[in-house]
């Protein structure tokens with residue numbers, strides 16, 4: 001059965017500079033993984049200390065390159081998801097002397113550049129959000145303004161937005177902001193989510209309890225590892241084989257509908273991608 005279904009990891013990072021990225025893709029493919037959404041790493045992880053929106057281009061282009069290599073390793077396909085990591089605001093304000101408003105302007109400019117790649121068909125979706133940790137009111141307001149810019153651009157482009165945000169099971173205020181600018185709630189995905197979430201579509205981290213919750217809930221959801229992510233969340237990293245292994249586990253436990261939901265139906269709903277048609281089995 002696992003040989004018959006597409007398997008999508010909705011959020012992982014590949015590091016093109018250290019040449020380990022493609023090994024991770026091979027590991028994923030070897031255990032049955034077929035499709036990937038590859039999110040650009042936070043800009044400062046790649047040594048980019050952006051001064052203007054244009055400075056993010058190097059980060060986006062490196063991600064697009066590694067995604068092309070990843071696709072050639074897969075029976076399915078990989079797509080880039082591009083945007084600005086919301087944790088950047090703290091680096092700008094706390095370490096680089098930006099005012100919250102100046103940080104907002106720079107990050108919005110970065111979102112605009114990411115949107116150009118979606119418009120050109122070189123990326124599938126945008127990434128934005130707000131800090132998952134406590135910040136002061138000015139930084140919170142600036143972060144929300146960046147996220148709302150991402151919703152505006154995504155609405156124009158009819159693409160999805162992946163959010164990095166605080167742990168929560170209730171984010172209907174955020175999807176209401178998306179809907180205010182014409183972006184349907186089902187085009188907003190919360191990355192690193194638990195199994196139950198009101199508002200955005202949850203991209204559920206591969207914890208068995210959370211997956212069981214999502215499977216039994218029966219609402220649209222996605223699955224992810226967040227492979228190689230934030231240094232401020234040590235120990236949160238799951239290996240690239242985890243999504244295929246959890247799919248096998250779901251199937252063993254009678255959750256065929258949930259597997260179809262997370263790997264075929266929800267990817268079509270959120271991103272407009274067809275994970276079956278893009279699958280070429282030998």
Ligand SMILES: [Zn+2]
Nearest residue numbers: 011039226229
């Ligand atoms: Zn991530």
